[in-house]
Amino acid sequence: MKVKELIVDDIEKEGITLQYVEFTREFAEIKEYCLHKGETITGYTQDREAVSIRVEDVLYFEAVGELVFAYLENQVYEIRKRLYQIEETLRQENITRASKSMLINLEHIVSVRSALNGRLYAKMENGEEVLISRSYAKQVAKCIMEGDDERF
Secondary structure (H helix, E strand, O other): OOOOOOOOOOHHHOOOOOOOOOOOHHHHHHHHHHHHOOOEEEEEOOOOOEEEEEHHHOOEEEEEOOEEEEEOOOOEEEEOOOHHHHHHHHOOOOEEEEEOOEEEEHHHEEEEEEOHHHOEEEEEOOOOEEEEOHHHHHHHHHHHHHOOHHHO
């Protein structure tokens, strides 16, 4: 695959052109990455300080009661939106529903193992294991199998 670079004189002219014979999964991933790279969401610390969080750094979002939290590798931030609002806003292929109360970033899953009753445990990059409910296990497994097979 060739890579060409071109310096432009105006920010409005910046962009990426994909040229392909067939639109494969790899090109779809590149397109998705380019469209959402650097996308942010506002999170709040325990001290109520607003922080801009890169969505690609979020391992998962979890609703606990009326609150929603974004879990990163070493930090947790409160998100002042409902889980469905986050899901609708992001619309990223790598962020998917894992249960009624959780959205998971497939890019941060290290391994997956079976649990009882058709559920799955996903081990995240920070070592934490999250439970994927039976309702979403097949969807998550399908997404993982379509993804980079070398991860698992």
